[in-house]
Amino acid sequence: MGDPRWSVEDHMRGKPAGSLELYRSFVELLDRCGPYELSPSKTTITFKGARRGFAGARPTATGLRCYLDLQRIVRDPRISSVSPYTTSLFVHHVTVTRPDQLDEEFAGWLGEAYAVGQGAHLAR
Template sequence: MPEPDGWTVQDHLDGQPDGSVALFRAVEALILAHGDVEHSVSKTTITFKGPRRGFAGARPDRHGVVGYLDLMRPLTGDPRIRSAAPYARRLFVNHFRIRAADELDATFAAWVDEAYAVGCGAHLGA
């Protein structure tokens, strides 16, 4: 079903290399494994929302998958992280690029876990 602005997940997949689509589907599966997650699609990205708020976004491109994870800390020192910046009192947006399936390792999965906690409202605690 199209989102209100007319964009769908399929719109983001159309015309992208098969490898990038497969990587996106792997990232998506890792995120959706948390259960209570919904897609919110816009022209710029596919956002994943938890029970309280959006916590991640991703889309395929010619080189793999680009996206972001909202965490309560900046991620540094990992080549997958393109930038990390504060955008709310307790939140940082961490932009990533995934180029190969082996980059979806236990570390990346742990970041997704942290981001999902934000989607559930963890950042609202003391």
């Protein structure tokens, strides 16, 4: 899946150890939710559920840039922007720069996004 010219390893190459650790922590939180597929592209590593992509992440020089597709708008200092994707989905762009920002509240958002990947947004 994804762009065959890009891999997860391409996104890791040359990134600081702290950024790579944030990515690994993100994936560990996501692993708690259930199975998913990876779809790396030039811009991000997308995580896909049974129905659709629901989150993405990529290590940067200063931390981790993520997005989460949620069925509601969440306001938090970690969230740099929220945009409507459909009438029932909102894309949240998140910047993580410290391990403590990947807390249980963030894990809850990941769980909500994972449910979207499984089709929860279609039950309305």
